[in-house]
Amino acid sequence: MYDVYEIRKQFPMLREQKYMQGKPLVFLDNASTTFKPQCVIDAVVKYYSEVTANSHRGDYDLCYNMDVEIEKTRKVIAKFVNCDFKEVVFTSGDTMSLNLIAYSLGRKILKKGDEVVLSYAEHSSDILPWYQVCNEVGAEVKLIPLSEKGELLPENLDKVMSNKTKIVSIANVGNVLAYTANIKGLTAVAHKYGAYMVVDGAQSVPHNKTDFKDWDIDFLTFSAHKMCGPTGIGCMIGKYSILEMMDPFIVGGGNNVTFNTNQQVDYLEPPVKFEAGTLNLAGIMGFKAAVEFIDSIGIENIHKHDQELFDYAIEKLSQLDNVIIYNKEARGGVITFNVKDVFAQDEATLLNSKGIAVRSGQHCAKILNGFLKTPATCRMSTYLYTTKEEIDALVNALKEGGNILDAYFN
Numbered sequence: 001m002y003d004v005y006e007i008r009k010q011f012p013m014l015r016e017q018k019y020m021q022g023k024p025l026v027f028l029d030n031a032s033t034t035f036k037p038q039c040v041i042d043a044v045v046k047y048y049s050e051v052t053a054n055s056h057r058g059d060y061d062l063c064y065n066m067d068v069e070i071e072k073t074r075k076v077i078a079k080f081v082n083c084d085f086k087e088v089v090f091t092s093g094d095t096m097s098l099n100l101i102a103y104s105l106g107r108k109i110l111k112k113g114d115e116v117v118l119s120y121a122e123h124s125s126d127i128l129p130w131y132q133v134c135n136e137v138g139a140e141v142k143l144i145p146l147s148e149k150g151e152l153l154p155e156n157l158d159k160v161m162s163n164k165t166k167i168v169s170i171a172n173v174g175n176v177l178a179y180t181a182n183i184k185g186l187t188a189v190a191h192k193y194g195a196y197m198v199v200d201g202a203q204s205v206p207h208n209k210t211d212f213k214d215w216d217i218d219f220l221t222f223s224a225h226k227m228c229g230p231t232g233i234g235c236m237i238g239k240y241s242i243l244e245m246m247d248p249f250i251v252g253g254g255n256n257v258t259f260n261t262n263q264q265v266d267y268l269e270p271p272v273k274f275e276a277g278t279l280n281l282a283g284i285m286g287f288k289a290a291v292e293f294i295d296s297i298g299i300e301n302i303h304k305h306d307q308e309l310f311d312y313a314i315e316k317l318s319q320l321d322n323v324i325i326y327n328k329e330a331r332g333g334v335i336t337f338n339v340k341d342v343f344a345q346d347e348a349t350l351l352n353s354k355g356i357a358v359r360s361g362q363h364c365a366k367i368l369n370g371f372l373k374t375p376a377t378c379r380m381s382t383y384l385y386t387t388k389e390e391i392d393a394l395v396n397a398l399k400e401g402g403n404i405l406d407a408y409f410n
């Protein structure tokens, strides 16, 4: 039985009532980042207070133990998303992972006239690295049109593909409309044209079952902090044969076998080839604790909880005449909305004055505006500890309406 109240007890941010603007805090910005359970905090503290050492660099126990810890974490992550543990590359997070792919793969294979396919719903972290590399080599970015509802459909991908397309990079779940894409279907289309398939899993890995092997994708990226883990750590997962062919994007200590005065370098095998410099070791220990924590609840149960909250929230919000919902059928952890005739940032400020944290603006998806036909929206997002009472608090606040001046003078 999914007991959200028991789960909440494990989170210091939720164990005792927190306040914002003097009101009980209702945190509905989980797509941005999530709270951390005690086990994750303990794992991070353990690194600093009990097992501090660098990795790959010494012949003493503390250092060796850290190497063991890193490999154990790779295995826990690999099992969680169903890939080989040697395919897990640690990065500082999703953004860094996408940059790594764009620079290490994109720069290697893209030539003038080639195409990279993205969608209108992408986060800037899955657009700007591609713009950089495409501008550099003279390649072009093409965008997949969304369906009327805002979904990413294989048939629409097919329409923009050509034999010039070398890479397709899309989010499994977008951070605004949040429909879950048919990744297997989309991958089949990308591969039909011989293109690599990159999946930005920032919003999906924390909420949905991920199957790297079964989906047959070439790359997967995600951040620990959106799934109860620490900030500053994440990973890039890539098919091993592709990782072998790619050049490292960041080079330095820890990723080479040898180099000489003739400027010849012999790099280590993947994944360490891509992990030059001291890794975020405390983060890696926290990442492992986070994945084990999610596993202990069950990703399917978390997904079901998201859907129940989504259905509950949509039912309540749909009863409010003044609320416009942009993704009524997404059935995930995100609801994007506006209050009629109120600018999104004003609404979020007003909600803040009532202790409710939601995100407003363009949510880093700046080319989605044409589809949404509005310059800004509010976004509420849930996670495994969100309750129906928190949804009620949002609905009641929206029901009450209110003047933006309330935010400043109450």
Ligand SMILES: Cc1ncc(COP(=O)(O)O)c(C=O)c1O
Pocket: 031, 032, 093, 094, 095, 096, 123, 125, 126, 171, 173, 174, 175, 200, 202, 203, 223
């Ligand atoms: C879909 C998507 N991609 C990429 C990112 C970037 O993640 P990070 O800031 O953890 O690198 C986010 C963050 O919100 C996101 O929602």
